[in-house]
Amino acid sequence: xxxxxxxxxxxxxxxxxxxxxxxxxxxxxxxxxxxxxxxxxxxxxxxxxxxxxxxxxxxxxxxxxxxxxxxxxxxxxxxxxxxxxxxxxxxxxxxxxxxxxxxxxxxxxxxxxxxxxxxxxxxxxxxxxxxxxxxxxxxxxxxxxxxxxxxxxxxxxxxxxxxxxxxxxxxxxxxxxxxxxxxxxxxxxxxxxxxxxxxxxxxxxxxxxxxxxxxxxxxxxxxxxxxxxxxxxxxxxxxxxxxxxxxxxxxxxxxxxxxxxxxxxxxxxxxxxxxxxxxxxxxxxxxxxxxxxxxxxxxxxxxxxxxxxxxxxxxxxxxxxxxxxx
Numbered sequence: 001x002x003x004x005x006x007x008x009x010x011x012x013x014x015x016x017x018x019x020x021x022x023x024x025x026x027x028x029x030x031x032x033x034x035x036x037x038x039x040x041x042x043x044x045x046x047x048x049x050x051x052x053x054x055x056x057x058x059x060x061x062x063x064x065x066x067x068x069x070x071x072x073x074x075x076x077x078x079x080x081x082x083x084x085x086x087x088x089x090x091x092x093x094x095x096x097x098x099x100x101x102x103x104x105x106x107x108x109x110x111x112x113x114x115x116x117x118x119x120x121x122x123x124x125x126x127x128x129x130x131x132x133x134x135x136x137x138x139x140x141x142x143x144x145x146x147x148x149x150x151x152x153x154x155x156x157x158x159x160x161x162x163x164x165x166x167x168x169x170x171x172x173x174x175x176x177x178x179x180x181x182x183x184x185x186x187x188x189x190x191x192x193x194x195x196x197x198x199x200x201x202x203x204x205x206x207x208x209x210x211x212x213x214x215x216x217x218x219x220x221x222x223x224x225x226x227x228x229x230x231x232x233x234x235x236x237x238x239x240x241x242x243x244x245x246x247x248x249x250x251x252x253x254x255x256x257x258x259x260x261x262x263x264x265x266x267x268x269x270x271x272x273x274x275x276x277x278x279x280x281x282x283x284x285x286x287x288x289x290x291x292x293x294x295x296x297x298x299x300x301x302x303x304x305x306x307x308x309x310x311x312x313x314x315x316x317x318x319x320x321x322x323x324x325x326x
Contacts, residue, residue, distance in 0.1 A: 023049035025077035030162045033058050033152055034127035042074070046163050046309065047085045048322070049074040058127055060152075060166055062311055073314075076325045086113040087305045088121070088155035088165045089285065092139075095167040098179045098257075099144040100208055108139040109165070111155040114288075114304055119160075124152040144171045163305065180207040182215065182249035184259040189281035193266050195240045201225075203232045203247040203259060210252040218246050238266045242279070265293065280317055283310035294318055302326060 050061035056070040217234035225234035265279040286307040299317035301307035306326035
């Protein structure tokens with residue numbers, strides 16, 4: 001055991017020492033969710049190189065490359081061919097969605113390639129390929145199967161470079177009560193809100209096997225209002241500072257679900273500084289040269305695909321492991 005731990009520690013140190021350098025990914029295969037990898041195997045995903053630390057299958061390198069996880073991050077690919085990876089985001093289902101077995105839902109994704117075009121978009125339930133599309137809109141119907149725990153979408157551009165995105169789901173028996181779904185739609189992190197503005201919080205909520213009985217609205221984890229009928233709304237008088245907003249839905253059988261969280265910076269407009277610059281929010285679709293702020297620092301996006309990634313550990317401005325490249 002001691003020898004194994006020592007070897008693992010050495011391997012981890014070697015991997016960490018490599019992360020400071022750009023990696024040549026020209027010969028690295030794209031990670032595939034249905035393929036098994038042994039320790040030492042190297043792949044690329046979302047323009048970064050990874051090395052398997054032990055046997056693994058189905059665990060995305062971008063999501064399982066932390067300390068003592070299945071993958072070690074070798075660094076950002078150097079893109080010697082000049083090709084920028086496509087961007088991909090899943091619109092439906094939402095992360096952690098609960099779905100009734102055999103119910104047909106529409107899987108939807110947005111994909112784009114700033115220096116070429118999308119050649120295909122593939123949809124997977126776990127490791128099972130559900131289908132692929134070669135033109136927008138990228139959506140297909142799927143009859144939910146019991147036991148499915150994730151939906152993955154992979155976008156490939158005209159030069160063969162791929163980017164993937166994945167959400168977790170729970171498919172339950174038709175006899176079980178399904179929790180509602182909810183998303184906070186307004187305000188957004190990009191809204192320019194000043195102190196004392198009257199802000200309308202709006203949520204979309206639904207329930208697959210009943211109805212939404214009540215929606216609660218929270219600012220900084222404090223309940224500010226509730227609404228028991230559509231449209232689900234609440235009013236809030238904005239105060240200076242950074243705030244987190246969310247909503248919570250309850251169905252007719254008291255099952256609950258919590259929405260996405262919106263980070264909002266309420267600051268008086270000023271000349272210079274960060275007054276009118278949007279607060280960074282992971283997973284937002286940013287464009288080249290767009291400005292964001294985080295922790296009272298201002299940043300400019302250089303690579304849209306990386307800036308728009310939801311991988312905080314990799315691309316969060318000033319704190320992510322590879323933020324300088326983004």
